[in-house]
Amino acid sequence: MTPNSPIRPDRIEADIYALAAITEPDRPYTRRAFTPLFLEGRRWLEKAMQDAGAVTQIDAAGNLIGTIPGQRPELGTILLGSHSDTVPDGGRFDGVAGVIAALEVARALRDQGAVLAHTLEIVDFLAEEVSIFGVSCIGSRGISGTQPREWLEREAAGITLEQGIVQVGGEPFKPAQRDDIKAFLELHIEQGPVLQNEQLDVGVVTAIAGITRIEIVVEGRADHAGTTPMGSRKDALTTAAWIALGVEELAKALASGEEHFAATVGEFEMLPNAANVVPARVRMLIDARAELRDDMDRFIDELAKGVAAISEKTGVGATEPRIISDNPPTPCDADVLDVLDAACESAGARHRRMASGAGHDTAWMARIAKAAMIFVPCKDGRSHSPDEFATVDDIALGTAVLLDAVKALDIKLQETI
Amino acid sequence: MTPNSPIRPDRIEADIYALAAITEPDRPYTRRAFTPLFLEGRRWLEKAMQDAGAVTQIDAAGNLIGTIPGQRPELGTILLGSHSDTVPDGGRFDGVAGVIAALEVARALRDQGAVLAHTLEIVDFLAEEVSIFGVSCIGSRGISGTQPREWLEREAAGITLEQGIVQVGGEPFKPAQRDDIKAFLELHIEQGPVLQNEQLDVGVVTAIAGITRIEIVVEGRADHAGTTPMGSRKDALTTAAWIALGVEELAKALASGEEHFAATVGEFEMLPNAANVVPARVRMLIDARAELRDDMDRFIDELAKGVAAISEKTGVGATEPRIISDNPPTPCDADVLDVLDAACESAGARHRRMASGAGHDTAWMARIAKAAMIFVPCKDGRSHSPDEFATVDDIALGTAVLLDAVKALDIKLQETI
Numbered sequence A, B: 001m002t003p004n005s006p007i008r009p010d011r012i013e014a015d016i017y018a019l020a021a022i023t024e025p026d027r028p029y030t031r032r033a034f035t036p037l038f039l040e041g042r043r044w045l046e047k048a049m050q051d052a053g054a055v056t057q058i059d060a061a062g063n064l065i066g067t068i069p070g071q072r073p074e075l076g077t078i079l080l081g082s083h084s085d086t087v088p089d090g091g092r093f094d095g096v097a098g099v100i101a102a103l104e105v106a107r108a109l110r111d112q113g114a115v116l117a118h119t120l121e122i123v124d125f126l127a128e129e130v131s132i133f134g135v136s137c138i139g140s141r142g143i144s145g146t147q148p149r150e151w152l153e154r155e156a157a158g159i160t161l162e163q164g165i166v167q168v169g170g171e172p173f174k175p176a177q178r179d180d181i182k183a184f185l186e187l188h189i190e191q192g193p194v195l196q197n198e199q200l201d202v203g204v205v206t207a208i209a210g211i212t213r214i215e216i217v218v219e220g221r222a223d224h225a226g227t228t229p230m231g232s233r234k235d236a237l238t239t240a241a242w243i244a245l246g247v248e249e250l251a252k253a254l255a256s257g258e259e260h261f262a263a264t265v266g267e268f269e270m271l272p273n274a275a276n277v278v279p280a281r282v283r284m285l286i287d288a289r290a291e292l293r294d295d296m297d298r299f300i301d302e303l304a305k306g307v308a309a310i311s312e313k314t315g316v317g318a319t320e321p322r323i324i325s326d327n328p329p330t331p332c333d334a335d336v337l338d339v340l341d342a343a344c345e346s347a348g349a350r351h352r353r354m355a356s357g358a359g360h361d362t363a364w365m366a367r368i369a370k371a372a373m374i375f376v377p378c379k380d381g382r383s384h385s386p387d388e389f390a391t392v393d394d395i396a397l398g399t400a401v402l403l404d405a406v407k408a409l410d411i412k413l414q415e416t417i
Helices: A009-020 A036-051 A096-111 A138-143 A149-153 A161-167 A236-254 A293-314 A334-347 A361-365 A392-416 B009-020 B036-051 B096-111 B138-143 B149-153 B161-167 B236-254 B293-314 B334-347 B361-365 B392-416
Strands: A055-058 A064-068 A077-083 A119-125 A181-189 A202-208 A210-219 A261-271 A281-290 A322-327 A351-356 A370-376 B055-058 B064-068 B077-083 B119-125 B181-189 B202-208 B210-219 B261-271 B281-290 B322-327 B351-356 B370-376
Touching: A009 A036, A009 A096, A009 A392, A036 A055, A036 A064, A036 A096, A036 A119, A064 A096, A077 A096, A077 A361, A077 A392, A096 A119, A096 A181, A096 A392, A119 A138, A138 A361, A149 A161, A181 A334, A181 A361, A181 A392, A202 A334, A202 A361, A202 A392, A210 A236, A210 A293, A236 A261, A236 A281, A236 A293, A236 B236, A236 B261, A261 A293, A261 B236, A261 B261, A281 A293, A334 A351, A334 A370, A334 A392, A351 A370, A361 A370, A370 A392, B009 B036, B009 B096, B009 B392, B036 B055, B036 B064, B036 B096, B036 B119, B064 B096, B077 B096, B077 B361, B077 B392, B096 B119, B096 B181, B096 B392, B119 B138, B138 B361, B149 B161, B181 B334, B181 B361, B181 B392, B202 B334, B202 B361, B202 B392, B210 B236, B210 B293, B236 B261, B236 B281, B236 B293, B261 B293, B281 B293, B334 B351, B334 B370, B334 B392, B351 B370, B361 B370, B370 B392
Parallel strands: A077 A119, A077 A181, A181 A370, A202 A351, B077 B119, B077 B181, B181 B370, B202 B351
Antiparallel strands: A055 A064, A064 A119, A202 A370, A210 A281, A210 A322, A261 A281, B055 B064, B064 B119, B202 B370, B210 B281, B210 B322, B261 B281
């Protein structure tokens, strides 16, 4: 970070740890959306936004938004932010780092006496993590007009999602989609080891990988483990083992190029799971992530062929891979990526382009705005865990990049409009 | 079966189905040891034994025994039987076929006006299956003096095993070990597919395989499934998959000889088992069965080497295989095997020698008597399931073999004493 940067690491640090203190005391760090602790965190954030000179509101989708009007508000809005909710037993940085970075950009501009031409907004999206209602990115889907209406009927903890949004101050049946947002930027911890391993400061995110979840069920036969000769078995486990290894082999091949690809057998349940019975059934759930849709299509195709070949070889039945959910990759905006690269150079941040293997609010914002995000390094790639860690210096440097990019976009967006 | 055999299939059929009717009505066929239904089954059996001319008693170990005194009781006892308890959702034949066959031998002798020189006893062993107390073969371990004393303190359903034995009529703190039993024979369904596949009538059991249970824990790392590159993972599942396939390969090699060997990964638990997290931990429980102790020793040795090699190759840690329980194989008595082969020939039963992969009361009786058992075919090897099935004709033919063997042993045992 350049020595005369207006970004103040001390403020960033104080804010992150103030929010971290708002947690279930015996289960740090837990501040799940729709809980009283979440609302307590938001009251703290609301005040911080106001202290930064923003006018705050909860929008119809339940997002907390701080607005700093621009000199030419008719140009539209530049939106910065992330989310303040956590998973259970989560960390202090996932989401929070991006909300606080947005806040610090606003404070730095105010400290410099700078007012953008565009209106600047800071956002804390509602429920980015999978919430008690079993779905994620509720706020960014709302603001981008991509939230399925039927989600409002989902029930958890005795209330519907509709009631949950009302409780946080939203108006779930009012239109929430915005058309004035010209650009959206999000800072986030990487949640992976790449920046640390390559000793880089910032990842400029080219795309949010698509996520496809695929179920395979292997159907063997529950024979007596002692009396059934090895040659007379239909062992679901060993067939499932070949499939798990096939998934890994396919994923490694697809990941060998430049573009991000990963596949994981994350769920694996075996029945009857009794010491003296040959495994009868295994259900596997595969999580596959691809920067390129072509890679995902190839994976799905090769997987189906591989499973059929394994099943034929072992003589144990396996269902055709069934797609449970399928979200395509979202490329980030090419112009904004160029702005971010230049901002890295100007802030002195060692940077690379990379895809995000994880889902983010940015993927939904890209539907209605020029959107992109940057990653800052996190220790050993750990996330969704109390061990999650990022240094204040790294977050501050990322925030300086964000500030520079916002200033550049404020000009560039006027040119391109 | 020879046309003039005194064995009556109609009586065997009626008895098996009478006992099958004593079941939890909505969960056929369930008659677990220590339950009121088990005691109801035993009252039925007690009367059937008395009708066959036997004097009945519950011995100190809780076994139901019917005694038909011999002409020369000082020669000792020939004991026949099996068990009447079932697993939950079990079948009609496992255990029961052997108890009813023993009963039918006694009735056939009576019908022929024959009284053995030895005393003949029919036994229904207490709790051969894993009971609510978590252990098996309680009655045969009692009568053979091999029941660990501390088992009596085991608790389940609000009582101790000691109290359970008292409830069925036993006297758990009295010595139960017998020294007068000269021979023990058990008929049982095979619980495997070998006799059916080879179209044979009787298996003459050479040994009860040893059972060794081995635990392996694979310790990977719970990384984000989307953001962690394929090359940076420590995936516990794929390492466990290699181990499961290694177990199968080793077992197939050891099973390729004449002697029985089988190994199964029967339990497989993965953590955290979440779609978007790289598997962090897998616990596997291996059930290995060997007719020869040498084979088991080789398996344990090769397994340890294989696991270490896999762990080194994948870079994911795995514990050294840990032996959880280890019961050595029990050979059946060579003299009795010859008698059984001859009895098969004389009854016209197509027969082969084979080891039992499953545990049986015979394994414990072999500690105090010349013991052996015969198998009769069962459909598709199914057992411990309501689908378990054996034909009355097959059971009757096995019973005829048993009758012939008992008569032969009654003479042969006098010669060898």
